[in-house]
Amino acid sequence: MRKPEDKVCNNNNNNKVKLRKGLWSPEEDEKLMKYMLSNGQGCWTDIARNAGLQRCGKSCRLRWINYLRPDLRRGAFSPQEEELIIHLHSILGNRWSQIAARLPGRTDNEIKNFWNSTLKKRMKTTTNSTSSSLNNSDSTPEPIREHVAGGGTMFSVLHQHVDIDIMAATSSLCRDSSSSSLSSTSMLTVNRFDPFPHHQPNNPYDMSGGAQFPFHGGISEGLYGDYGELGLCIEDSMIGNMRSNDSCFNNTDEYQSDMFGLENNAIHLWNGDNLRMGEWDFEGLMGNPNSLDFQVQ
DNA sequence: AACACATACAACCGCCAGTCT
């Protein structure tokens, strides 16, 4: 925090005005709050002047967004929020405003502070404790495989780390979803190599019966819909030559996300629009984890 | 009680992109 300080600036009428800096007083807060509630948002320079504040517009904007806004949720972050922040940060990096947009009532500044002061240290501690046991310096993790029974057949579900292309895909979707004309119709296509010939009706990961997936909510609203997970599903008997594979799909409500990205080394699908899976070049993926070809239609 | 250190977080700074003149 900074001590209040005055700075001489010109206002629009070329009059010298002392602009205050530093901590906001309760009186200043009240002035800004009253003005905003009765007049709404507009040009911040005008707001600062019309509200009778000796502050620059930028300072008023920050104070309103980070502190005075009525829809702000004050107080400590819940464990769910913490989890979501970590998850979103793994996808979006330091794009605090985008992370904040998915946490209703929270500001980018708040999340940034929370990350830098708390989560960063916690993650560091966790990483240190696990890295010693893993002893793995490779930045690209090995695919994680789990076994699932379905339709009387055992399947291996493969989760592969593909963060670079996920980021590209995510940013495409971000751009797309910010465009109101496209947000309701955009589709994600994942290229897939599909030699897996038979449909397994009881396999929760099997998507050969239909690749369409309805989503609820949308990122612009900051709502959290259902959860989709995309991995590779491989029949155990086919693992030997590593050529046979199928894309798999798991739709569960045990986890909530409106994002598309990584969690536990699996690909998570954006919940905002219908999603369609096309083809997935598995060999390419295995050879080069960064080669997944995502495109928004 | 006094001090040192750590933490939380409000606020500023500088940069960038978009818009206006």
Next chain:
DNA sequence: GAGACTGGCGGTTGTATGTGT
């Protein structure tokens, strides 16, 4: 097209507060 202005963003600073010695 150039420059000024504005809003938005991420990085950083600096102080109030908490905690340990």
